[in-house]
Every structure is written in C-alpha cells, then in structure tokens.
Amino acid sequence: xxxxxxxxxxxxxxxxxxxxxxxxxxxxxxxxxxxxxxxxxxxxxxxxxxxxxxxxxxxxxxxxxxxxxxxxxxxxxxxxxxxxxxxxxxxxxxxxxxxxxxxxxxxxxxxxxxxxxxxxxxxxxxxxxxxxxxxxxxxxxxxxxxxxxxxxxxxxxxxxxxxxxxxxxxxxxxxxxxxxxxxxxxxxxxxxxxxxxxxxxxxxxxxxxxxxxxxxxxxxxxxxxxxxxxxxxxxxxxxxxxxxxxxxxxxxxxxxxxxxxxxxxxxxxxxxxxxxxxxxxxxxxxxxxxxxxxxxxxxxxxxxxxxxxxxxxxxxxxxxxxxxxxxxxxxxxxxxxxxxxxxxxxxxxxxxxxxxxxxxxxxxxxxxxxxxxxxxxxxxxxxxxxxxxxxx
Amino acid sequence: xxxxxxxxxxxxxxxxxxxxxxxxxxxxxxxxxxxxxxxxxxxxxxxxxxxxxxxxxxxxxxxxxxxxxxxxxxxxxxxxxxxxxxxxxxxxxxxxxxxxxxxxxxxxxxxxxxxxxxxxxxxxxxxxxxxxxxxxxxxxxxxxxxxxxxxxxxxxxxxxxxxxxxxxxxxxxxxxxxxxxxxxxxxxxxxxxxxxxxxxxxxxxxxxxxxxxxxxxxxxxxxxxxxxxxxxxxxxxxxxxxxxxxxxxxxxxxxxxxxxxxxxxxxxxxxxxxxxxxxxxxxxxxxxxxxxxxxxxxxxxxxxxxxxxxxxxxxxxxxxxxxxxxxxxxxxxxxx
Numbered sequence: 001x002x003x004x005x006x007x008x009x010x011x012x013x014x015x016x017x018x019x020x021x022x023x024x025x026x027x028x029x030x031x032x033x034x035x036x037x038x039x040x041x042x043x044x045x046x047x048x049x050x051x052x053x054x055x056x057x058x059x060x061x062x063x064x065x066x067x068x069x070x071x072x073x074x075x076x077x078x079x080x081x082x083x084x085x086x087x088x089x090x091x092x093x094x095x096x097x098x099x100x101x102x103x104x105x106x107x108x109x110x111x112x113x114x115x116x117x118x119x120x121x122x123x124x125x126x127x128x129x130x131x132x133x134x135x136x137x138x139x140x141x142x143x144x145x146x147x148x149x150x151x152x153x154x155x156x157x158x159x160x161x162x163x164x165x166x167x168x169x170x171x172x173x174x175x176x177x178x179x180x181x182x183x184x185x186x187x188x189x190x191x192x193x194x195x196x197x198x199x200x201x202x203x204x205x206x207x208x209x210x211x212x213x214x215x216x217x218x219x220x221x222x223x224x225x226x227x228x229x230x231x232x233x234x235x236x237x238x239x240x241x242x243x244x245x246x247x248x249x250x251x252x253x254x255x256x257x258x259x260x261x262x263x264x265x266x267x268x269x270x271x272x273x274x275x276x277x278x279x280x281x282x283x284x285x286x287x288x289x290x291x292x293x294x295x296x297x298x299x300x301x302x303x304x305x306x307x308x309x310x311x312x313x314x315x316x317x318x319x320x321x322x323x324x325x326x327x328x329x330x331x332x333x334x335x336x337x338x339x340x341x342x343x344x345x346x347x348x349x350x351x352x353x354x355x356x357x358x359x360x361x362x363x364x365x366x367x368x369x370x371x372x373x374x375x376x377x378x379x380x381x382x383x384x385x386x387x388x389x390x391x392x
Numbered sequence: 393x394x395x396x397x398x399x400x401x402x403x404x405x406x407x408x409x410x411x412x413x414x415x416x417x418x419x420x421x422x423x424x425x426x427x428x429x430x431x432x433x434x435x436x437x438x439x440x441x442x443x444x445x446x447x448x449x450x451x452x453x454x455x456x457x458x459x460x461x462x463x464x465x466x467x468x469x470x471x472x473x474x475x476x477x478x479x480x481x482x483x484x485x486x487x488x489x490x491x492x493x494x495x496x497x498x499x500x501x502x503x504x505x506x507x508x509x510x511x512x513x514x515x516x517x518x519x520x521x522x523x524x525x526x527x528x529x530x531x532x533x534x535x536x537x538x539x540x541x542x543x544x545x546x547x548x549x550x551x552x553x554x555x556x557x558x559x560x561x562x563x564x565x566x567x568x569x570x571x572x573x574x575x576x577x578x579x580x581x582x583x584x585x586x587x588x589x590x591x592x593x594x595x596x597x598x599x600x601x602x603x604x605x606x607x608x609x610x611x612x613x614x615x616x617x618x619x620x621x622x623x624x625x626x627x628x629x630x631x632x633x634x635x636x637x638x639x640x641x642x643x644x645x646x647x648x649x650x651x652x653x654x655x656x657x658x659x660x661x662x663x664x665x666x667x668x669x670x671x672x673x674x675x676x677x678x679x680x681x682x683x684x685x686x687x688x689x690x691x692x693x694x695x696x697x698x699x700x701x702x703x704x705x706x707x708x709x710x711x712x713x714x715x716x717x718x719x720x721x722x723x724x725x726x727x728x
Contacts, residue, residue, distance in 0.1 A: 031526070170701070194694065197701060203626065203636030204413065207674050208700045210405035214676035215694055227528065232630075240404050241541020241553040260530070 022064045022318050024049060024308060025086035027097030027107065028301075029073030033169075033200055033225040034099060036256045037295050040287075041122060042068060044298040045096045045305035047290050048343065052309050055344030057351065059316065064309060071098040073225075074171065074200070076106035083111040093318040094118040094308045096301065101126030102172040108138050118320040118327070120308055122300035125250065125273075126176040130369055137320060139327050141300040141307065141364055142273050143374030145173070148249060149180025151271050151376045151392050152221070153188050156247070159269075163191040164247070165217035167208065167233055169224040170197040177223045177249055193217045200228040205236040213242035221247040226257040238264045245269075248379065253296045258384045265381045269389065272296050274377030275363040276391045283340040283361030299340075299361030300372075306343055306360055307331055313350040331366040333357040398683040400552040404541065410664075410671040412560045412629060415567035418663030419622035420640065421647035422574065422656055423615040429591035429654035430611040431492065433505035438619060439641035440516035443634050444483055445620025446627045447520050449476030453531050465535040467559065467628055476624065480616040487512055488612050496608075520634050529632045532559060559629040570621055571660060574614070578656065583610055591654060639704075643670070646707040650714045652721030661722055666707050674700045 026045050028038040049064040058064065067090045069082035079098060086092045094117060098104040104124035112119045113135050120139045121129075127146040129138070156164065166181065168174035174197065182192050194215035198208045212220060212233075220243040224230025230252050237243040238261070248257070248270030258265050274280060283302060287294045308323075310330040315323035330346075335355030338346040346356045358364055365373045380389040420442060427435040435441075452472035462468050491508055498504075537543075538561050541553025578584040583606070590597040590607045598604060623637065630636065643666050651662025675696065682690035698706070714721060 035527075196699065199701065201633075201635055202639065203630040203633065204409075206405070206409040207671055207703055210409075210671070211674070211676040211694065211696055211700055213405060214678045214680075214696075216679070231528075239557060240555050242405075 020059070020062050020318065022058070022062050022309075022312070023067050023090055023092045024064060024305065025069055025083065025090070025092035025095040025097065026066050026305075027069040027071045027079065027083050027086065027095055028099045029071045029103070030068070031070055032073035032075075032100075033228040034073050034251070034254075036227050037254055037297060038099065040292050040295045040298045041099070041301040042066075043290070043292045044283075044287060044294065044302040045122070047287065047292065048302045048305040048309070050290075051341070051343045052306075052347065055347060057344055057347035058309055058313055059318070062318075066096075067092055069097075071100065071103045071107070073100040073103060076103050079103035080106050080110045083107040087111060087115050087117055092117070093312070094120070094320060094323075096120055096122070096305045096308060099123045099297075100171070100173055101129060101176065105129060105132060105172065108132065108134060112137050116320050118308065118311075118324050120304040120327070122304040123250075123297040124173075126172045127180060128172060128176055130371060134369065136324050136370075139304075139307065139366060139370035141303045141360075141362060141372050142250075142297065143372040143376075145177040145249075146180050147374035148177060148271055148273075148376065149182075149184045151374075151378075152181050152247060152249065153184035153190065154392065155269065155271065155378060156185060156190060156219075157188055161190070161218050163193055163217050164219050164221055165193050165212045165215050165243070166195045166221040166223065167198050167212055168195070168222075169229055169251070170199055173251065174223050177251075178221075181221060181223070181249075198224065198229045198233055200225060202229065202232065205229065205232040206240065208233060209236040209240055209242050212237070213240065217243075219243065219245040219247055221249070222252055223249050224251060226252045226254045231257060231260060234261055234265070248381075250296060253379055253386060255293075255295060255386065258381055258386060263384055266383065268381045270379045270381075270386075271376045271392070272379055273300065273362065273372065273375065274388075274391070275375040277359060277363040279339045279359050279361045279363060286341050302340060303358070303360035303362055303364050306340075307358060307364070309343070310338075310346055310350065310356065310358060313347050328366050328370060330356055331358050331364050394683070396548070397550055397552045398680045400544070400548075400550050400554045401680055401683070404552065404554040406671055406675050408554070408556060408560055410668045412563045413671065414664035414667035415563050416622055416626045416629070416663075417640075417643055417647045417667050418660040419567055419570065419618050419625070420644040421651065421659035421663050422571075423618040423622070424644055424648040425651070425654055425656060425659040426611055426615055426618070428648070430587060430607060431496075431505065433502040433509065434645070434653075435615075436506065436509045436641065437487075437513040437516055438615075438644065439637045439639075440513045440520065441480065441484060441616065441619040442623030442626070442640075443520050443637035444516050444623075445476050445480035445616065446623035446632055446637070447524050447634075448479035449473055449620065449624045450524065450529060450531050450627070450632055452476060457533065463534060465558070467532050467534045467562070469531055469624055469628055470562070473621065473624055477617050477620045480620045481613050483516075484612040484616040484619075485609065488608065517634070517638070524634070526634055531632060532628050534558060557629070559625070563625045563629055566621060566625060570618070574618075574656065577614075583607075587611065642704060643667075643707045646711040650710060650721055652723035655721070655723040658721050658723030665722075666710060669710055670703050670706045673706050674698050674703050 071079040101124045168178035246268040253272040311323040311326040314326040335357040378389040538556040541555040586602045647662035651658025676694040
C-alpha cells in the first residue's frame with residue numbers, strides 16, 4: 001500500500017514537472033521617466049506569453065504567467081528589490097527586462113547573477129552592458145548605443161549638418177549614448193560645441209538651455225527621456241528661440257512628445273530601433289488586435305519574451321542554467337524563420353528537434369555577447385506625428 | 393547698437409528668466425517668513441501647500457476648460473485662482489486647527505513645530521499624489537507669448553532674439569500687485585498692524601488686547617493666498633508636477649533666510665538674490681563676450697563659472713555664507 005501511494009505521488013510529481021506553470025518576470029519602469037512607454041511594452045511581452053500558453057505546446061502544455069515588477073527606470077535600489085522579490089518569492093524562471101540601462105545593470109549584477117537567472121532586456125542600450133560580466137545570463141533585443149551613435153552621426157552627415165550642441169540625461173544611458181554620438185560624429189569631421197548633462201525631474205530648464213544656446217550649433221541633440229528633462233529642455237529651447245530643430249535618440253521617441261510640444265517639433269528627426277521587415281507589420285497588427293497601441297520598444301518586448309520561451313523549449317527545461325545557452329541558437333540562423341504570431345509553430349519545430357531562426361517583430365539577430373545587431377528606423381516629425389523616413 | 397545685441401542675449405537667457413524665477417521665489421519666501429514671524433517656526437510644508445493650492449487651481453481650470461470658459465489671451469487658471477485660494481485656505485486652517493493648535497496649547501518648542509510641519513508635508517504630499525497623481529500636467533492656455541524671439545528680431549533688427557512669455561509677464565505683474573497689497577495690509581490696516589506687533593513682541597501684543605487666535609488665523613490665510621499664487625504662477629510658467637514643489641522648498645528657504653527670516657522686505661530681496669545668483673553663476677558668457685570684445689577675440693571656452701548641475705548648490709552655498717557671516721540676513725530678521 002505504501003509503495004502504491006509513493007508511486008502515485010511520484011507520478012503526480014512527474015506530471016507537474018513536465019507541464020508546469022512557468023512564471024516570467026516583467027520588470028519595467030511602470031512609474032518613472034519612461035512610464036508612457038512601459039504599459040505597451042509590458043502588454044506586448046504578455047501578448048507573446050499568451051500566444052505560447054494558448055498554443056499549449058511549450059514543454060508539454062505549460063502555462064506561462066507574467067509577474068510584473070516596477071524598475072522605476074532610475075532607482076537602482078527599488079529595481080533591485082523588485083527583481084529580488086520576483087525571483088525569491090514569486091519564483092520566476094527568467095526576467096523580461098529591465099528597461100533603462102542603469103537599473104538593468106544593477107539588477108544583472110545584484111540579482112540575476114547571484115541567483116543565476118536569465119535576463120532579456122528589450123530596451124537597455126548602454127554600450128557598457130556589452131562588456132559587463134554576465135555569466136552568459138544577459139541578452140538584449142535592443143542594440144547597443146555604440147551603434148546608435150554611428151547611425152545618428154550618419155544622419156547628421158547626410159543632412160549636411162556640421163556643428164551641433166548636445167545635452168544628455170545624467171545617467172548610464174544618456175552618458176553612454178552621448179559619448180558614442182560624440183566620438184562617431186567627430187570622427188566623421190563634425191563638431192560638438194557642447195555636451196552638457198541635464199538632471200531629470202526639474203521644473204525649469206532655462207539655465208541649461210542658456211548654456212547650450214551660448215555654445216551654439218545648428219541643431220540640438222537631446223539624449224534624454226521624453227517624459228522628463230528631455231521634454232523640458234526642448235520646451236525651454238523653443239520658448240527662448242535657442243534651437244528650433246532637435247535630434248531625438250530612442251529615449252525621446254514616443255507618440256506623447258509631438259503631442260506635448262505641438263507643431264514646433266515638426267522638422268526634428270531621430271532614431272529608434274526598428275526594421276522594415278515583415279515582422280514589424282505583423283506585430284503591429286497582432287498588437288492592435290489585442291488592444292495594444294504599439295510604441296517604441298513594444299516589438300523588442302514581444303521578442304524578448306518570445307526568445308525566453310523558445311530557448312526554454314529548445315533546452316527542454318525552465319532552469320536558466322540549461323536554457324541560457326539556447327537563446328543565441330533560437331535567435332540566429334540556421335533554421336526556419338519565425339515571425340510574430342508563429343510561436344506555436346516554432347515550439348513544434350523545436351519539440352521535434354528542428355532548428356529555428358527567430359526573426360520576430362524586430363528582425364532579431366543577436367551578436368557579440370548577446371545583443372541585437374541594430375536596425376534603426378529614422379524618424380521625422382511631420383504634422384505633429386512621428387513618421388518613418390527610412391531604415392538604416 | 394553694439395551694446396544692444398549682448399543686452400538682448402542677456403535679457404533672453406538671464407534677465408527675464410531670473411526676474412520670473414525671483415518673483416516666484418519671493419512670493420514663496422513671503423509665506424515662509426510670515427509663518428516664521430507669527431508662529432515662530434520654519435514651515436517645511438510650505439512647498440506642498442503651494443502644490444496643494446496649485447492642484448486645486450488646476451482642477452478648477454480643467455473644469456472651466458471643459459465647460460468652454462476661457463479668458464481669451466490670458467490663461468484660464470487666473471479665473472480659477474480665487475477658488476484654488478479658497479480651497480487652500482480651508483486646508484491650512486484645518487491643518488492649524490488639527491495639528492498646530494495642539495502644539496501651541498502645549499507651548500511646544502519651535503523644533504517640535506518644525507517636525508510636525510514635516511509630517512504635514514508628507515501628508516499633503518500623499519494627498520496630492522492621491523488626487524492628481526505624480527505626473528506632469530500642463531494647464532497653460534491662451535496666448536503663449538507676448539512676443540517671440542523671432543518677432544523681437546524682426547521688430548528691432550537685432551541679431552539676437554528675445555522671447556517674453558505671457559506667463560512670465562503675468563508672473564511679474566501679479567507679484568508686483570500682490571506684494572503692494574500685502575505691504576498695504578501690513579502697514580495700513582488694523583489687523584496688519586496687530587500682526588506686526590504680535591510678531592515683534594508677543595507679550596506686549598497680548599497685553600494690549602490683540603487676539604492671538606485671530607492673528608494666527610490671518611497669518612495662515614495670507615500664507616495660503618501667497619502659496620497658491622506662487623505655486624500657480626510657477627506651474628503656469630513651467631508645468632505642474634508635484635515633485636518640483638518639493639525641490640523648490642530649498643531655494644525658498646534660502647531666500648527667506650538670506651533676506652532675514654520674519655522680514656517681508658527681506659523675503660523679496662532674498663528671492664531675487666537667490667534667483668539671479670543661480671542663473672548668473674551658471675550662465676555661459678561666451679557669446680556676450682564675443683559681442684563686447686574686439687573682433688576675432690571670441691573666447692574658445694564657454695566662459696561658464698559653474699555647470700548648470702550646480703544650480704541648487706548655489707542656493708546652498710549662499711545660505712551657508714549668509715548664516716556664517718550675517719546670521720540675521722540682509723534685512724536683520726530673526727536668527728534660527
């Protein structure tokens with residue numbers, strides 16, 4: 001009798017182990033400087049999880065559940081605590097996040113590495129993360145800003161702009177991007193008249209703009225955040241007539257900025273990771289059908305979550321130590337190309353021992369230590385809207 | 393003509409922003425100084441009182457806008473201001489009744505009051521975020537500019553533009569009116585005189601039959617009026633974001649102390665001293681010097697004394713220097 005009970009218990013355990021409820025942490029700055037982007041980002045990641053759950057093909061029909069945590073984008077202590085809670089108390093198998101570079105680095109070093117949990121960030125773009133110690137646990141579907149600096153320098157050169165002023169938000173993201181733009185632009189013969197930091201969350205940026213205006217320049221590069229100092233600097237520049245054209249890197253691209261500033265922003269241009277691949281269109285439609293308005297980094301978020309689940313399937317395990325080596329494999333060639341909405345098919349191929357090349361919403365191609373190679377959309381603000389000028 | 397270009401340049405980036413900021417600080421410092429003079433404690437909740445009054449004004453403004461009422465070229469918020477003030481007065485009086493009166497009866501030391509005001513600050517803080525949230529709100533409407541930088545250039549033919557925003561104009565005009573009214577009230581009316589008497593010497597004032605409750609009440613009402621106006625002007629000129637009202641507390645206190653705590657005239661002077669030092673010390677003078685120096689002598693560097701990051705450090709530094717050298721402030725106020 002005892003043996004029978006044990007056998008039943010053992011078989012019950014075995015079923016639980018094969019079709020378990022998988023939890024994935026979604027750590028994004030739901031409050032803070034990019035809070036206008038994160039709702040769509042989180043929802044996009046959850047869209048991928050829903051798709052996988054409904055397909056019923058992940059690890060013999062496991063359900064995937066999202067557990068959200070607030071990274072705040074700026075407060076490393078709060079972000080670390082949120083991630084710690086997800087791992088120790090909610091027992092998530094992997095983290096989709098974080099968003100801003102500073103908090104992402106903090107979570108990676110203080111939580112992900114000690115606990116050995118895989119992190120896939122959709123939007124941390126600081127060049128410093130390329131070389132950070134990560135025990136092969138860290139990946140990002142967003143490219144490093146070292147690439148964005150090159151793209152921005154190219155755009156400036158194409159437009160024949162020779163001299164620019166630059167301001168950046170005083171953190172890892174802003175500083176890294178500003179350095180990258182400066183080195184690339186100066187290498188191609190351009191002049192940066194001033195590169196000054198601004199602090200987020202202030203009421204008044206007229207003093208900062210005063211200094212920028214004195215240095216002069218044809219346009220102003222604002223490597224900041226659209227809900228924060230970046231917007232304040234643009235508003236103050238327009239008010240004082242200091243600059244009328246702005247270069248907007250990815251942190252400044254979002255539908256809320258042209259709405260907040262109005263027609264004066266027309267003619268400004270910028271960059272945001274993105275591709276003209278079919279995947280982007282399909283994702284747009286998927287997202288809209290699900291009631292999500294895709295904004296910057298929504299596609300990357302979908303892809304980040306999808307990569308985690310595909311790697312789990314490829315490894316046949318939800319343990320980070322097992323599937324961390326599979327992330328690059330499922331993301332890159334060779335194999336069958338996988339577009340958004342085809343996650344079920346991908347899981348089936350993997351279950352059958354086949355290979356896939358995940359393309360996803362943003363033409364994912366992981367290079368180096370596991371970061372996106374970097375396709376950018378050149379944005380032009382026209383008639384109060386962000387429009388796509390071309391792809392780079 | 394040679395001098396006009398650098399003047400316009402300074403006007404655009406230094407003088408007009410400095411004047412506006414000075415007015416906003418002066419109105420805030422007046423409130424702090426009044427409470428210090430009458431109730432004898434540093435009211436740390438003042439920044440949040442400003443935010444509270446502004447929030448009330450903001451909500452009424454939104455309601456007016458949705459009802460289609462506007463003031464034409466002027467911001468609708470001016471119409472909503474009296475209601476905002478009334479709501480703020482209600483809150484300050486209620487707080488006094490529920491919190492500060494208890495400590496007055498206990499004859500508590502100023503430090504106890506100060507800590508109590510810190511508690512009130514956090515309470516207001518939470519209340520405001522609970523009602524309108526922590527986000528940034530722009531509630532300015534009407535004409536944005538009295539004249540823009542481009543119009544100024546066309547008008548004068550100068551190479552440098554100078555912009556003058558409607559909100560900056562309103563800030564300066566309203567401050568002049570309010571300060572004039574306040575001084576008339578303090579020096580000419582019976583209540584105002586009794587307040588000054590109470591502030592100068594509480595015992596003598598009580599002996600001559602001045603009601604302390606009434607003086608305290610009027611002080612809170614005046615503070616609420618000043619805080620709401622200062623907060624609304626600041627919010628109109630920048631944008632309404634609860635967090636910035638916490639940050640502005642430091643320059644306001646610096647202004648009140650530099651001018652001399654308890655001295656209304658000092659608060660105004662202090663406001664402008666702090667505002668102009670913050671702006672002038674962090675300004676880059678490269679192009680101004682470019683105009684003034686002989687041809688081709690434009691300096692290579694920015695000629696900036698301090699990076700703009702150190703703006704708040706300037707008010708701190710001035711505060712420390714004043715406390716060391718002349719603790720009573722410019723206008724011989726009380727020492728802390």
